[in-house]
Amino acid sequence: MSSRADPRTTQLLEAPCRTVMRGSTSPMEDAAAERRKATFDSEELAAFLAEGKDNLLRREELVKLLSSQPWGDKTHRYFLTREQEYVCGLEAMVGMWKIMREQRMSMEDGIAMRSLAYFPGGLELHIGMFIPTILSQGTPEQQAKWMPLSNRLQVIGTYAQTELGHGTFVRGLQTVAVYDESARQFVVHSPCLESTKWWPGGLGKTATHVVLMARLFVKGRDYGPHAFVVQIRDLDTHLPLPGVTVGDIGPKMGYNSVDNGFLSFDHVRVPREAMLMRFAQVTEEGRYVPPPPDNQKASYATMVYVRATIVRDSGDFLSRAVTIATRYTAVRRQTASKLGEPEVQVLDYDNVQQTLLPLMARAFSFVFMGRSMMHMYNSFDAARARNDFVALPELHALSSGLKALCTDVTAAGIETCRRQCGGHGYLLASGLPTLFNSYVQNCTWEGDNSVMYLQTARYLIKSAMAAQAGKPLTGSAQYLSAASQQAGARCGVSSPADWCSPAHQLAALTRVAAQLVAQAAQVLARAGGGRLSFDGEAWNSSTVDLIRAARAHASLYLHQNFVDCVEAAAEQRELGDTTAAVLRQLVQLHGVSLLMEVAGDLQEGGYCTGRQAGMLREQQRALVYALRPNALALVDAFAYPDYQLNSALGRKDGNVYQALLDSARINPLNATPEGPAYKPVLQALLNPEVRSRM
Amino acid sequence: MSSRADPRTTQLLEAPCRTVMRGSTSPMEDAAAERRKATFDSEELAAFLAEGKDNLLRREELVKLLSSQPWGDKTHRYFLTREQEYVCGLEAMVGMWKIMREQRMSMEDGIAMRSLAYFPGGLELHIGMFIPTILSQGTPEQQAKWMPLSNRLQVIGTYAQTELGHGTFVRGLQTVAVYDESARQFVVHSPCLESTKWWPGGLGKTATHVVLMARLFVKGRDYGPHAFVVQIRDLDTHLPLPGVTVGDIGPKMGYNSVDNGFLSFDHVRVPREAMLMRFAQVTEEGRYVPPPPDNQKASYATMVYVRATIVRDSGDFLSRAVTIATRYTAVRRQTASKLGEPEVQVLDYDNVQQTLLPLMARAFSFVFMGRSMMHMYNSFDAARARNDFVALPELHALSSGLKALCTDVTAAGIETCRRQCGGHGYLLASGLPTLFNSYVQNCTWEGDNSVMYLQTARYLIKSAMAAQAGKPLTGSAQYLSAASQQAGARCGVSSPADWCSPAHQLAALTRVAAQLVAQAAQVLARAGGGRLSFDGEAWNSSTVDLIRAARAHASLYLHQNFVDCVEAAAEQRELGDTTAAVLRQLVQLHGVSLLMEVAGDLQEGGYCTGRQAGMLREQQRALVYALRPNALALVDAFAYPDYQLNSALGRKDGNVYQALLDSARINPLNATPEGPAYKPVLQALLNPEVRSRM
Incomplete structure (x- = not known):
């Protein structure tokens, strides 16, 4: 604080001020001291996680590039009104798209810029859904027509599927496209309130076109949802076309830079060519040509891809939150036994470190899972080019359950990190509220998490049935073949440290997964009068148990992947010994904290004794203590x-x-120093004379 | 959708539109049908919960009154900018204050209006802390000076305690007030960045005065934090006074209608009379007169009061969220086995109802707990008037743990309710994001929840030590006296339905609490080298176990209170038989769902077998099914x-x-139909000719 008072006052204050400031170290000194504690090379790990030091350097270049753009300045980001958020978000996205095209950047650079800028805009679905759908479902002529315009942003599209009344249940969509063979046109119409398209990003005030999912009727017959490219706004005036009602659906919990929109049609006619006809077709005279049988699989593949990217992003978001909370709690000090003594670093409180370090282990695990998921998708994609879809059911089941698990944990984890920052975490300036509020939609979009878990559960129940029938199982659910023989097996842990062994951890996680699948099958069979049915009332009334089973399966897979990835990296010398040792501790902590969540199930099934379950707590404590000195170095990585x-x-x-x-x-x-409420509200109260003169 | 198309098109669409609309019931019909299913009189329960039908009618009157005020209209509430939120929130609060004074309303009416309007403003701490502190800590002269001005809003105050560097650790505050006996003034000063006051509501742009908590120095000696009334803004211009730096700390996750502020002082002189001197005093010549020994207790009493109101509010907030989610999931339908068949009400999915109904039980339990808490505080307050503080330690321990438990569960519960609403829950229009974002600060303010649990844990460990020493225990921790003898007791449940008995439930919850207190004491003793110490490193490194123990204790108390309140109401015929029966089911569900959370602990301690633990799941399902028909009627209540x-x-x-x-x-x-980004961003892209002409 600057000194403007007379010297006598200053002198008077000198000793008291010295008293209250004694014993404090600056947060910068704390941060530096923390980094000196590390036992491994954080930069080595950073390079490994970034898949090469070059990528780290590239990231720095991109930060320079972005922060030098007028739309890339983040100083005022947390102060924008909704309208400003929308306009600036769109500006930023257009800016990045132009840079990418002008500098002929790679897709990786584009993804990196998007993550660095972290400012989604009205083009999200133009790039993420409109263009990809035209590429995958459009005929060559349709691609030739739309792609150049789309790339130059002379048309901006979005993907209009979800309606007010239907999200999950796509087969229930109510918007219709009826073929009028006499005019060789489709009539697009919204027959009821609930059929209003609702949610598509960029639809509100940005998009000129949509890929519309509408129920196709030809000669009175209902062929279910099909895709049409429909223009909704005039390209000269940007006004809605006749018969089109469109607008923004209003502010959301987060993600307000995107203009999610609503859209309805009143008898709008579009040419026959509006239908994307690479697979299904309607001929001029009104004959419906169904898509080839593999088409359903292709659309599954798209879902798998989207879910794989959500898994990848979960590691990204959770690690950001963990980075913020770890850095802050390492330099925040609170409470001393005696005044004047150094206060305790918040990260040194047992409850804080035992919260943050297991979350850090989760973040690492998700990063590895995201990477594996993308590899799996890419090899499936290569096989698909040879018309080989054999990996799809497994990939679909895994990506669904992992989407749900990773987003559940990440959303809760971001909020947990925010609370570890105490009151200050409530400020937008902490970065955490925005992270949470924009992330949390991942739990309900692209398939609500409960629906996602249930897709995995369906796969598990089918696998369990196959195993019972003596059929051999492959893939992630293979453990179900041996489950019934191993129901009598017991946990071999005899000391807390035993819980660190990957073998003990995986055996216990496998056991829980098998047990919960068996329990779910039992509940389902009871509900179905002895029969396992995959939909209807029996299924709907067993979803709690089915979800528990799917979650346990996904957790097992997640941990197995973390173990495998770290061991492979260590074996291939991608990591030095000290770094590998720290990562192995994280893997151990990951396993222990997953097992603590299912300690009740481990005992219920008779696998663990109470003593063994209690050892999990002891071992978590030991691992957290061991990792504590590396906390800051780990998030730096x-x-x-x-x-x-x-x-x-x-x-x-x-x-x-x-x-x-x-x-x-x-x-x-x-x-203004007096604030915006002074004139309209406060002045007349505080100065009644002024009021009486008014 | 209005029909503007030619008759031929309309005819073409007729059959398809009928097809896609078949099988749907309207959400209004669903809501009505749900209400017809109820087995009890919802209005009777509503009157009971409102403590009288009159209060329900009064609520309706207040709604009419509020919604007829210009500042009471909520139509545009979710669309306000930060600046508008601040101005309108203040306007609303001033408006309510004026109505209360003009119509000489009761405090209950004031609290009801605040809850109905749900628009906190810059007067929150003027009413909630500034006035109460002057009343409790000011001398009669000080009260006579400040109260009339405060009541007329001719001064607006706030309470400035928390600093950038210190929240929880109040003894560490760094703002100083140094007595200058030669001038008979205090010099108020902020000696370092971290001593900047940070967070007080209304401080940013509204308050003219603060109750300042500053460290008092007299003749070089440090007497710790004391309260001073300090003017910070000019009453004529509303500009900060010389030496005062003040402003708003910026946007937050929620609660943005309140201008939380920062404040620092540069050698500001205030008269001796600025110190609130009812208890501690500084004489003119600079002699410090310490407060009477009970003063510490008085400030504890204030904290207890605040925590009791937070417990009460938790029931309010959680029940609002549960109401929204239950009503929506009852009318939202999604997925049919066959197209055209009625789709399933979302509330009929097992996972949805098994999520919402236990939360509903929690909400009821919190409402009863809040009521009991306020009764307990009021009887303590009456005793205090007779200088009887004997109930304080117990009340302090209970209110701390319950504050933490109820806010943890409520915050998570609101978000859970939001997700049960699927994608649409993400819209501000659902009401749930605002509820969550404004509520969640309760977990970190007025004592961070981990600190709150630890205050309860301190009481529990002390009680356990007293019990070990053979001293008799009273109050909520009494069960610890018998704990060691009962360590060998086993759960007597032999069928799922047995878990419904309050005796079984309370025995199991008691057992878990005793077990976790014993475990925590063990961990603490080990950390302290055999000794139980209540601060320092040993305590800080045992907080996970201490928090677990405190949470179990608070859960037990909460459930016991729910059982007692419902039984008392039934016995006194405040509830009819059918209503009491439904409330008893809620109590049973509450106990079962609490026990499911600690199923691992129940088994670990050898109290329950795996089979008994598994029966909890079965019984939860049975209770949820039994309650399902009353779901809507219960939230209507x-x-x-x-x-x-x-x-x-x-x-x-x-x-x-x-x-x-x-x-x-x-x-x-x-x-505007073209949207705010058209001119600045889109036009030049979509119309390159336009751009080239520009």
């Missing part, structure tokens, strides 16, 4: 630039209090 | 007017889709 996190609390240098104050000072509510 | 919930999904009439669309249509982003 995620290598998030300050620009990306945009968090006063997550700054790498630890200068958190200055950053909070700086952010408050530029807050628009402080634009 | 909370009697929230539509005005209060302000939720498109939580409307009592079920007309959810129309409400969503209505809310979207008035969204300001739709103010």
Whole structure:
């Protein structure tokens, strides 16, 4: 605080001020001291996680590029009104698209920029769904027509599937497209309120076209949902075309830079060519040509891809939150036994470190899972080109359950990280509220998580039935073949440290998964009068148990993958010994904390004794203590630039209090010293004379 | 959709549109049908919960009154900018304050209006902390000076305690007030960045005065934090006074209608009379007169009061969220086995009802707990007037743990309710995001929840030590006296239905609490080298186990209170038989779902077998099925007017889709058909010719 008072006052304050400031170390000193504690090379791990040091350097270049753009400045990001968010988000996205095209950047660069800028805009579905759908479902002529326009942003599209009344149940969509063979046109119409398209990103005020999912009728027959390219706005005026009602659905919990929209049609006629006809076709005279039988599989493949990217992103989001909370709790000090003594670093409280370090292990595990998921998808994609779809059911089941598990844990984990930051975590300037509010939609979109778990459960029940029938199982559910023989097996752990062995961990996780699948099958059979049925009332009334089983299966797979990836990297010398040792501790902690969640089930099935279950707690404590000195170095290895996190609390240098104050000072509510309520509300109250003169 | 097309097209569409609309019932019909299923009189329960039918009628009057005020209209509430939120929130609060004074309303009316309007403003701490602190800590002269001005809002105050660097650790506050006996003034000063006051509500742009908690120095000696009334803004211009730096700390996750602020002082001199001197005093010549020994207790009493109100509010907030989600999932239908058949009500999915009904039981339990908590506080307050503080330690321990438990569960519960609403729950129009984002701060303010649990744990460990020393225990922790003898007891449940008995439930919850207290004591003793210490490293490194113990204790108390309240109401015929029967089912479900959370602990301690633990799941299912027909009637009994919930999904009439669309249509982003990004961003892209002409 600057000194403007007379010297006598200053002198008077000198000793008291010295007293209250004694014993404090600066947060920057704390951050530096933390980094000196590390037992491994954080930069080595960072390079490994980034799949090469080049990628880290490229990230730095992209940060420079982005932060030098007028739309790339994040200083005022948390102060924008909804309208500003929408306009600036669109501007940023258009800006990035142009840079990509002008500099002929790779897709990887594009993905990296998107993550660094973290400012979704009205083009999200143009790039993510409109263009891909035309490429995958359009005829060569349709692609030739739409792709150049789309690439130059002379048309902007979105993907209009979800309606007010139907999301999950796609077969229930109510928008119709009826073929009028006399005019060789489709009539597109929204017959009821619930058929209003609702949610598509970019639809509200941006898109000129949509890929419309509408129920196709030809000669009175219902062929179910098909895709049509429909223009909704005039290209000269940007006004809705006749018969089209379109607008923004209103503010959301987060993601407000995107204009999710509603759309309805009143008898709108479109040419026959509007239908994307690479697979299904309607001929001029009104004959419906069904798609080849593999078409259903192709659309499954698209879903699998989207879910794989959601799994990948979960590692990204959770690790950002863990980075912010770990950095802040390492430099935040609170409470001393005696005044004047150094206060305790918040990260040194048992409950804080036992919360954050297991979440950090989750974040690492998700990063590896995301990577494996993308590899699996890519090899499936290569096989698909040879018309080989054999990996699809397994991939579909895995990606569904992992989508649900990873997004559940990430959403809860971001909020947990926010609370570890205490009161200051509630400020947008901490970066965590925005992270949570924009992330949490992942739990309900692209398949609500309960529906996702149930898709995995369907696969598991089918596998269990096959195993019972003596059929050999392959893939992730293979353990179900041996499940009934191993029901009598007992856990071999005899000391807390035994719980660190991957073999013990995987055996226990496998056992829980098998047990919960068996339980779910039992509940389902009872509900179905002895028969296992895959839909209808019996299925719907067994979903709690089915979801539990799917979650256990996904957890097992997740952990197995984490073990495998770390061991492979160590074996192939992609990681030095000290780094590999720390990662192995994270793997151990991951397994132990997963098992603690199912301690009741482990005992219920008779696999573990109470003593063995109690040892999990002891071992978690031991692992957390062992990892504690490396906490900051581990989150540094995620290598998030300050620009990306945009968090006063997550700054790498630890200068958190200055950053909070700086952010408050530029807050628009402080634009005038008297504030915006003075004239309209306060003046007349505080100065009744003024009021009486008025 | 209105028909503007030619008759031929209309005819063409007729059959297809009929096809896609078949089999649907309207959401209003579903809501009505649900209410007809109820087995009890919802209005009777509503009157009981409101403590009298009069209060329900009064609520309706207040809704009419509020909604007729210009500042009481909620139509545009979800569309406000931060600046508008602040100004309108303040306006609403000033408006309510004026109505209360003009109509000489009771405090109950004031609390009801605040809850109905649900629009906190910059006066929150003026009313909630500034006035109460002057009343409790000011001398009669100080009260005579400040109270009339405060009541007329000619000064507006707030309570400035928390600093950038210190929240929980109040003894660590760094703002100083140094007595200058030669001038008979205090010099108030902020010696470092971290001493900046940070968070007080209303401080940013509203308050003219603060109750400042500053460390008092007299003649070089540090007397720790004391309270001072300090003016910070000029009453004529509303500008900060010389030496005062003040402003808003910036946007938060929620609660943005309140201007939480920062404040620092640069050698500001205030008169001796600024210190609130009812208890501690500084004489003119600079002699410090310490407060009477009971003063510490008085400040504990204030904390207890605040925590009791937080417990009460948790029932309020959780029940609002449960109301919205239950109403919406009862009328939302999704997925049919066959097209055209009626789709399933979302509330009929096993996982949805097994999520919502246990949360509903929680909400009821919290409502009863809040009521008991306020009764307990009031009887303590009456005793305190006779200088009887004997109930304080117990009340302090209970209110701390229950504050943490109820806010944890409520915050998570609101988000769970939001997700049960699927994608549409993500819209602000659902009411749930705002509820969550404004509520969640309860977990970190007025004592971070981990700190709260630890205060309860301190009491429990002390009680356990007293029990070991053979001292008699009273109050909520009494069960610890018998704990060691009962360690060999076993659960007597032999069928799922047995788990419904309050005796079995309470025995099991008691056992878990005793077991976790013993475990925590063991961990603490081990950390302290055999000794139980209540602070320092040993305590800080045992907090996970201590928190677990405190949570189990609070859960036990909560359930016991729910059982007792319902039984008392039934016995005193405050509830009819059918209503009491339904409430007893809720109590049973509450106990079962609490026990499911600790199924691992029940088995680990050898109290339950795996079979008994598994029966909890079966019984939860049976209870949920039994309660399902009453789901809507139960939430109706909370009697929230539509005005209060302000939720498109939580409307009592079920007309959810129309409400969503209505809310979207008035969204300001739709103010112009072409949208705000057309001119600045889109036009030049979509019309390159235009760009070339520019």
